[in-house]
Amino acid sequence: MLQAIGAASVAELFESIPSELRLNRPLAIPPALSEIELTQHAKKLAGKNLGAETATCFLGGGAYDHFIPAVVDSLASRGEFYTSYTPYQPEVSQGNLQVMFEYETLICQLTGMDVSNASLYDGASATVEAALMCLAQNDGRRKVVVPESLHPEYRMCLKTYFQWIGAELVEVATPEGTLDLQAWTNAIDSQTACVILPQPNFFGIVEDLKPFAAAAKSAGASVVACVDAISLGILDKPSNWSADVVVAEGQSLGNPLQYGGPYLGILACREAFVRRLPGRIAGQTIDRSGKRCWVLTLQTREQHIRREKATSNICTNQGLFALRAAIYLSLLGPQGLKETALLCGQKAHYLKQQIASAPRYSIAFDGATWCEFVVRDQSGDVAGTLEYLQSKGILGGIPLGQWYPELSDCFLVAVTEKRTKCELDSYVAALKHLSVGAFVTNA
Amino acid sequence: MRNTKSTQLIFELSRSGRRAHLLPPADVPNVDLGSVLPSGALADAPPPLPELAEGDVVRHFTNLSTLNMSVDTHFYPLGSCTMKYNPKRNERLASLPGLVDVHPYQPESTIQGLLEILWNVQNDFAEISGLPAVSLQPAAGAHGELAALMVAAAHFRKLGQHRPNVLAPDSSHGTNPASAKMAGFETITVKSGANGLVDLNDLRSKVNEKTAVFMITNPSTLGLFDTQIKEIAEIVHSHGGLIYLDGANMNAILGITRPGDFGADMMHYNPHKTFSGPHGGGGPGAGPICVRDFLAPYLPAPTVGRKGDTYYLDQGGSDSVGRVRSFFGNVGVLLRAFFYIRSLGGSGLKEVSENAVLNANYLLSRVRHILPVPHGNRCMHEFVASASTLKKEKGISAMDLAKRLLDFGFHAPTVYFPLTVPEAVMVEPTETESKEMMDAFVEALFRITGESADLLHEAPHTTKISRPDEVTAARKPVMKWTAS
Numbered sequence: 001m002l003q004a005i006g007a008a009s010v011a012e013l014f015e016s017i018p019s020e021l022r023l024n025r026p027l028a029i030p031p032a033l034s035e036i037e038l039t040q041h042a043k044k045l046a047g048k049n050l051g052a053e054t055a056t057c058f059l060g061g062g063a064y065d066h067f068i069p070a071v072v073d074s075l076a077s078r079g080e081f082y083t084s085y086t087p088y089q090p091e092v093s094q095g096n097l098q099v100m101f102e103y104e105t106l107i108c109q110l111t112g113m114d115v116s117n118a119s120l121y122d123g124a125s126a127t128v129e130a131a132l133m134c135l136a137q138n139d140g141r142r143k144v145v146v147p148e149s150l151h152p153e154y155r156m157c158l159k160t161y162f163q164w165i166g167a168e169l170v171e172v173a174t175p176e177g178t179l180d181l182q183a184w185t186n187a188i189d190s191q192t193a194c195v196i197l198p199q200p201n202f203f204g205i206v207e208d209l210k211p212f213a214a215a216a217k218s219a220g221a222s223v224v225a226c227v228d229a230i231s232l233g234i235l236d237k238p239s240n241w242s243a244d245v246v247v248a249e250g251q252s253l254g255n256p257l258q259y260g261g262p263y264l265g266i267l268a269c270r271e272a273f274v275r276r277l278p279g280r281i282a283g284q285t286i287d288r289s290g291k292r293c294w295v296l297t298l299q300t301r302e303q304h305i306r307r308e309k310a311t312s313n314i315c316t317n318q319g320l321f322a323l324r325a326a327i328y329l330s331l332l333g334p335q336g337l338k339e340t341a342l343l344c345g346q347k348a349h350y351l352k353q354q355i356a357s358a359p360r361y362s363i364a365f366d367g368a369t370w371c372e373f374v375v376r377d378q379s380g381d382v383a384g385t386l387e388y389l390q391s392k393g394i395l396g397g398i399p400l401g402q403w404y405p406e407l408s409d410c411f412l413v414a415v416t417e418k419r420t421k422c423e424l425d426s427y428v429a430a431l432k433h434l435s436v437g438a439f440v441t442n443a
Numbered sequence: 444m445r446n447t448k449s450t451q452l453i454f455e456l457s458r459s460g461r462r463a464h465l466l467p468p469a470d471v472p473n474v475d476l477g478s479v480l481p482s483g484a485l486a487d488a489p490p491p492l493p494e495l496a497e498g499d500v501v502r503h504f505t506n507l508s509t510l511n512m513s514v515d516t517h518f519y520p521l522g523s524c525t526m527k528y529n530p531k532r533n534e535r536l537a538s539l540p541g542l543v544d545v546h547p548y549q550p551e552s553t554i555q556g557l558l559e560i561l562w563n564v565q566n567d568f569a570e571i572s573g574l575p576a577v578s579l580q581p582a583a584g585a586h587g588e589l590a591a592l593m594v595a596a597a598h599f600r601k602l603g604q605h606r607p608n609v610l611a612p613d614s615s616h617g618t619n620p621a622s623a624k625m626a627g628f629e630t631i632t633v634k635s636g637a638n639g640l641v642d643l644n645d646l647r648s649k650v651n652e653k654t655a656v657f658m659i660t661n662p663s664t665l666g667l668f669d670t671q672i673k674e675i676a677e678i679v680h681s682h683g684g685l686i687y688l689d690g691a692n693m694n695a696i697l698g699i700t701r702p703g704d705f706g707a708d709m710m711h712y713n714p715h716k717t718f719s720g721p722h723g724g725g726g727p728g729a730g731p732i733c734v735r736d737f738l739a740p741y742l743p744a745p746t747v748g749r750k751g752d753t754y755y756l757d758q759g760g761s762d763s764v765g766r767v768r769s770f771f772g773n774v775g776v777l778l779r780a781f782f783y784i785r786s787l788g789g790s791g792l793k794e795v796s797e798n799a800v801l802n803a804n805y806l807l808s809r810v811r812h813i814l815p816v817p818h819g820n821r822c823m824h825e826f827v828a829s830a831s832t833l834k835k836e837k838g839i840s841a842m843d844l845a846k847r848l849l850d851f852g853f854h855a856p857t858v859y860f861p862l863t864v865p866e867a868v869m870v871e872p873t874e875t876e877s878k879e880m881m882d883a884f885v886e887a888l889f890r891i892t893g894e895s896a897d898l899l900h901e902a903p904h905t906t907k908i909s910r911p912d913e914v915t916a917a918r919k920p921v922m923k924w925t926a927s
């Protein structure tokens with residue numbers, strides 16, 4: 001090959017790199033491992049972690065230990081799907097493009113929206129992009145109003161992005177875990193571009209959000225719904241409570257926990273917002289001979305065409321996880337999704353009632369919950385409670401003090417369809433054990 | 444042999460009452476959730492999803508997969524995308540229990556092995572870049588650009604300097620100016636000279652005390668290493684600006700030269716290109732960023748720290764720009780990068796770049812007899828040819844070539860990017876292709892340029908569909924299926 005090139009050595013090919021800029025030593029990176037050695041090394045490191053396959057996982061907070069049917073892994077691990085690029089050549093990407101179109105339709109069916117994109121990074125970045133869409137749509141308005149019951153990390157992301165573009169995040173307190181209509185209405189004004197309403201909220205509470213959406217609408221603001229995808233098996237579509245844009249973390253839809261990512265940012269909207277939508281969209285068309293087929297469409301919104309005038313900078317998205325979500329939703333169907341949501345809710349309800357009977361613990365908020373709820377440790381020793389549960393092989397909850405100092409005696413507990421009554425009873429037994437002789441400060 | 448049903452939509456295959464996934468009966472006492480939850484929040488009926496048997500779902504998606512070209516099935520010389528072989532071992536190892544099933548809010552004591560891996564990934568990325576401070580949080584290259592530009596903005600805010608401008612060459616990727624806009628900057632385009640490198644005079648005339656960052660892709664999107672990089676950095680630094688390196692093209696320089704050593708202050712990697720993360724038909728990626736020490740306080744948190752033998756999450760200080768996403772980052776992609784780096788070792792990584800550059804130069808040496816390559820006879824990991832003569836003389840465009848290559852069983856190169864080359868055909872073979880494969884590609888290209896323009900305008904001829912009507916798709920968009 002060097003002969004064809006007309007070079008004496010491979011080193012000669014790097015001549016354009018000035019010699020004083022070269023790295024004149026080997027990289028300080030450990031030597032190569034064979035596949036056998038690498039496998040042993042990886043197993044050793046993996047073995048130091050306690051995963052949800054070994055422990056019993058009651059952690060949620062935006063990422064859930066739902067069941068993943070074998071079909072999802074099997075299909076998504078086909079090389080034709082996972083080793084292909086973004087479908088720039090539609091003739092040899094009809095598989096991916098059709099999957100994108102089906103995914104978009106499934107998301108519209110789930111949310112009641114008119115249009116979905118083909119995915120964003122995660123629930124938080126989808127929430128930010130939704131806010132940016134509304135700021136652009138309602139030009140001149142610079143405020144976004146959210147309750148403190150919106151995921152704390154999503155609120156942090158909104159702040160991160162807003163500080164450079166002159167937008168303001170208004171956070172409305174939710175001391176009882178739920179929104180207060182008066183406080184909410186007071187926070188919305190003629191500068192409000194949109195509100196973001198979580199359903200269920202970060203504390204697991206389900207509210208009738210219609211009056212809160214209506215308050216935004218009457219001030220001329222748009223409504224962004226931030227929902228749990230599985231909950232839509234039993235909860236009302238956001239389109240029915242006036243949402244203009246819907247976002248969600250799609251991890252629940254057949255995607256593994258893998259310590260926080262890659263996940264799936266779901267973003268769908270009403271027709272009127274479509275030109276503001278960030279990211280890829282697959283659309284239907286016909287080919288040269290009139291055959292139905294799919295292409296990337298409305299690309300003039302995107303960075304590779306419009307550069308700084310694009311609706312967003314997103315390029316690589318989460319295609320593989322949109323595929324997994326499409327397979328998952330196709331497997332579950334309407335009845336499967338509903339039954340999954342019901343099972344989560346019923347099991348969570350049982351655990352919640354049982355925990356309330358352990359003397360040291362109480363349920364922090366009165367609001368109705370679906371699969372997740374907040375437990376108060378009246379002794380205040382949340383760390384002690386969670387450590388004890390961990391010693392019993394239970395990942396028992398997420399301490400809330402890290403985000404809500406006033407809830408430093410509380411933790412968040414999530415229950416999925418995978419949890420058995422036996423596991424729930426073990427959880428309760430552990431809390432009852434901890435309650436024996438507990439010093440109760442404010443029972 | 445092809446299954447003709449495979450282009451029916453999953454919704455058209457649906458039949459009322461069919462089920463795939465069955466759930467166990469409830470083992471807890473029944474409660475009527477309808478009476479527990481507020482009635483105004485409940486759905487009358489579940490969403491109208493399709494209803495299918497498990498076998499229907501499997502056959503449908505399996506058949507769809509066969510309509511794709513992929514690295515596993517075809518040569519995929521898509522320039523700027525580094526479509527190298529994605530080692531299967533990485534898929535298996537990243538799916539080990541203890542890695543794939545770890546919840547993002549688990550206590551640190553239960554994830555020491557994982558944090559150890561991530562700590563090592565930080566160190567490896569720092570070593571390869573020559574930039575010591577690393578955040579693994581961003582979810583893709585573009586997200587890394589944005590995060591790093593926010594870091595720059597926070598740095599200048601702290602210094603009390605108003606620097607509203609980002610400079611970027613005309614050959615830069617679209618994400619560069621789009622990211623700059625989202626970080627509150629205005630982008631000013633710097634021209635490339637006839638040699639494809641940054642036009643230093645143009646740069647000098649545009650850089651000033653308003654310049655925050657010069658975003659450069661080096662090696663560039665033309666596949667050239669900018670020999671003037673040191674001078675470029677000096678010019679920008681002398682005005683108090685920072686150099687951002689778009690690291691999409693790191694596959695050419697691993698272990699050979701380091702961005703931190705050639706003047707860059709910040710960069711992102713695309714581990715889904717350079718470190719073999721599979722592209723998944725559009726994602727996932729990751730966009731880890733590396734910066735100089737003085738910029739470290741502004742990085743998104745958390746990062747991984749180590750005290751003695753214990754690993755922990757460092758939540759950063761008050762100068763951090765904040766979070767750019769939820770949870771830690773795209774860990775699944777970072778794990779694959781870790782396994783890739785450990786499989787190759789330091790010297791193996793250098794060989795990756797040597798072979799990537801060797802392959803690209805070999806391909807260049809043969810392609811330039813078929814299509815002119817405006818920017819010289821040598822390249823780094825990729826090169827950009829031009830079909831503009833072919834277009835003038837025979838009416839054959841870059842698009843025609845791209846489409847016809849599909850008939851010969853090759854994925855098309857990137858076309859019409861970078862914008863500075865008319866009828867651009869951007870070819871990146873990567874190190875994992877053989878000489879035989881590249882020879883076959885050249886022969887196909889040669890045959891195609893001898894074919895009639897009419898035949899090419901209608902190419903591809905062997906794929907399931909050909910030349911979809913994108914204009915109508917955009918003018919009257921149909922973006923979801925509706926029951927007729």
Ligand SMILES: Cc1ncc(COP(=O)(O)O)c(C=O)c1O
Pocket residue numbers: 314315316523524583584585586616618660664689691692713728729730
């Ligand atoms: C030169 C260049 N810069 C930036 C990007 C953006 O990276 P990503 O797609 O991971 O967001 C790409 C990838 O397409 C690229 O080729």
